[in-house]
Amino acid sequence: MKKYSEILKQSSLFAGISEEELFPMLKCLEAGSASYKKNQFIYHMGDQVENLGMVAFGSVSIIQEDFWGNRNIVSKIMPGQLFAETYACTPQVPMKVSVLTDEPTTVLFFNAGRVLTTCPSSCTFHSRLIRNLVSTMARKNLMMNEKIAHVTQRSTREKLLSYLSAEAIKKGCSTFEIPFNRQQLADYLSVDRSAMSNELGKLRDEGLLEFRKSEFTLLE
Template sequence: MLFDFFIASKVFFLLLIRETLVKAIEIPQNDSVKISIINLLSNLLCKVYNIIKKDGVTKVTLERKIMNDLNELFKNFTLLKTIPFHSLSENRNAGNSIKKTVYNQGEIIHFDGDICTYIDIIISGKVVVERIDDSGNLMTITEFYPDDVLGGNLIFSKNPHYPMMVSAKTDVSLISLSKGLVFEFCATNTDFLKVYLEYISDHATLLGDKIKHYVNRSIRESLIAFLKNEYKLQKSSTIQLNTSKKAIADRIGVQRTSLSRELQKMKKEGLLIFDKDSITIINMDMLM
């Protein structure tokens, strides 16, 4: 739109100069003065025309570069790479069906209750879904990483409101596709539809399991659920902690001091041992 404005203003200036040139030719002046005026306006006319021509080429070149950059970017992401380049180009020209958004660390991406009108594909960074429990503790329900999709299970719901707060744990870049565009791709692109349905099905189950594990449970129950999940992932009774105990406490929705007290209790009971880097499960029965 900005390019269009600049070009339109220069075209108007071009027409104004042309009209002045025509009038100058009609002026009853001596030949030398008339020729000087005509030469001046003619030169100015040519310069403005060349600027307009250059701007038009610049606009086309820039648009082509944007589309090529998007096409290359899309090739790296499971859902986006199912979108053909020609379809991407057509829909970008149609308006705000596709947009890129950047959030700084700590910024809220979606508030609890926001209406879902786009699906967001994470291009870079880490996104968390959080809730505040009855005690006022901020509880991390789940985390999303590059290639994950936000809002995929909400956008076609009769109640398309985010049930929890979604925020940027780090600096985050998103590519967003509008509801209408997602519907069009689902209706016309079987590859897109297959990947989209697989993703929302798998992650709806995963998110449901995580909520079941962490909501309305005691600290010990939440901690055991965490250890059980990590045991399945790491396939070892010694759970390597790839994050801080503060982050684990946030994830299960308790204070760090409460987590430390519970770990000490479980250690005294002979259930586990731990250090700053790992937790070793001694009594495997507690995972049953």
């Protein structure tokens, strides 16, 4: 567990919790760890889970699959970030998404019931932990709001402009790198890849933007 102390201290879940509090706390939370290869499932759609995960090394994608196996990337989780905390907080609800590694990945697991139930002996750290979890969930909520804002645009063009302008604002620069390749971006925006590539070409021809691989520049 010692090797994870850096990532734990930097994570938003354990923000403001001192190192001496950290390790007793991990035991209380029934913390565990596991390592995975690239493209391995950590959780499957339909699972009922009690543990929330934190990516220690590597990265995972949250994906949604329909009956015929069409995949949609909901989000990408980087080191220090949590996943499945929503389902771990409502353990009776079967997961509607799967968690899949993008690369070799190590994950830490925490029992959500333990996080949410204060034990008399350690009320202060529990309170802090819960508050951290609340703001993490609030931020995740805002991310989903943002995705909804993009995918509810009516045309591929509007979806692209909505996403790209939001990225530019987020990065504070008209030139920025996106964390998706073309197929992943099309999946995220829920459009056809070739139609999206075509639309990107038109936007470039019309002088609204430039791009090279995953680097985009919004113009004027």
